Amino acid sequence: MDERKWLFDLLNVEEQQLSEKQLNILQAAIEMFAEKGYAATSTSEIAKRAGVAEGTIFRHYKTKKDLLLAIVKPTLFQSVAPFLAKKFVKDVFENEYEHYEQFVRAVFKNRYEFVKTYLPAIRVLWQEMAFHSDIKVQFQTIFINHVYDKFKQIVEHFQQKGELALFPPETIIRLTITTIAGFLLTRFIVMPDYPWDDEQEMERTIQFLMNGLKKT
Amino acid sequence: MDERKWLFDLLNVEEQQLSEKQLNILQAAIEMFAEKGYAATSTSEIAKRAGVAEGTIFRHYKTKKDLLLAIVKPTLFQSVAPFLAKKFVKDVFENEYEHYEQFVRAVFKNRYEFVKTYLPAIRVLWQEMAFHSDIKVQFQTIFINHVYDKFKQIVEHFQQKGELALFPPETIIRLTITTIAGFLLTRFIVMPDYPWDDEQEMERTIQFLMNGLKKT
DNA sequence: AATTAAAGTGAGTAATCACTCATTTTGACG
DNA sequence: CGTCAAAATGAGTGATTACTCACTTTAATT
Structure with missing residues (x-):
């Protein structure tokens, strides 16, 4: 099993609720937003790092800002x-x-x-x-x-x-x-x-x- | 006289060394970088707020990054x-x-x-x-x-x-x-x-x- | 008034952006 | 195997990006 328990814990969800690709997207986004900042990170870069097509990101998150909030909100609560x-x-x-x-x-x-x-x-x-x-x-x-x-x-x-x-x-x-x-x-x-x-x-x-x- | 002594002090230059327009550019850039962040601020927005043409910015600063450094370096020293x-x-x-x-x-x-x-x-x-x-x-x-x-x-x-x-x-x-x-x-x-x-x-x-x- | 260099302009450019959507792939079911 | 809905795809979109450059304006000096 991939060592991603921390992601489930952070988001406070069960393992079944997120597909493998969705996990890849979240992990890539967290890493790149942390390093380069939200505004300087493009969705195409995230897709590349996550190993998915760019369209896949927008299947799960209506906008790039939605993806940010999907990371930030749970982190705020855990903080x-x-x-x-x-x-x-x-x-x-x-x-x-x-x-x-x-x-x-x-x-x-x-x-x-x-x-x-x-x-x-x-x-x-x-x-x-x-x-x-x-x-x-x-x-x-x-x-x-x-x-x-x-x-x-x-x-x-x-x-x-x-x-x-x-x-x-x-x-x-x-x-x-x-x-x-x-x-x-x-x-x-x-x-x-x-x-x-x-x-x-x-x-x-x-x-x-x-x-x-x-x-x- | 416009109340911009603070800008000269921050940059550690004399009043003659900077034109009015250059001052406008620096002030606009500082304000917008502070509020929206460097990556989320476009040079066209800076030009608009400073009341200059976009080309004027690039007469004084070769790149957008150069403009950022012109602000950040003196601030770092003053810090x-x-x-x-x-x-x-x-x-x-x-x-x-x-x-x-x-x-x-x-x-x-x-x-x-x-x-x-x-x-x-x-x-x-x-x-x-x-x-x-x-x-x-x-x-x-x-x-x-x-x-x-x-x-x-x-x-x-x-x-x-x-x-x-x-x-x-x-x-x-x-x-x-x-x-x-x-x-x-x-x-x-x-x-x-x-x-x-x-x-x-x-x-x-x-x-x-x-x-x-x-x-x- | 003429000259000149510096300062300023803004339309133009190729690249990249977030996002869409028609199409294909996948995998669980009978 | 065949069916089908959900998931995934990636080429395509108009908008915006940082930056260029041929040109105009300004202002100081002759």
């Missing part, structure tokens, strides 16, 4: 997946995570594996968000509706326990996300060839984050 | 400008900055003003770096030759004074940069419409950074 689970906040309040640090460690590790697995699709999402306002709006909507409120509850919970600095919750959320995202960006996009010791560097990043957010 | 000054490290060692915090404050404020002034050009640089490996290589070269070494000296200086955690200097550099860049990215790109109190939020960011990097 915030941990926060979509209902039991997520519940876990925090029922002492699944006794300290903010444990919560952060869980999220960090989880998102690290996520980026490692789906890097090209994630690149497509974030690169194209800069140019397509509809994608940006979708992200903002999902973030406000599913991430922000839950994250805020969690932060306030640990602030009341006296663990976290009394910054506005939005500030703590921002600093937490940019610290984690800053590592992942440096690790996988800016300097992927640097000889990283991932575990150590993540440990230092968490120490930095927790010291920075500690109540003083 | 790391503070580290290009020879006296920069000297200032640190001669107690111009007694503590790492003062150094960070100076850089932070300086880069905040920089991003605020040249935002569209900066967007072009970072967006297109993802797609043009020649731009990425140029950035890496400049960073290694002009930023990394000096930054490392500064970090080691304050580590020896016992101010900073004994993380590897590269880690401290990374955490410093991603914390500052994380604020600027959130402030100017991700959520530019949020009612920011810039001074307070930058103060909190510095507190976070210094506590995170403090020797424990």
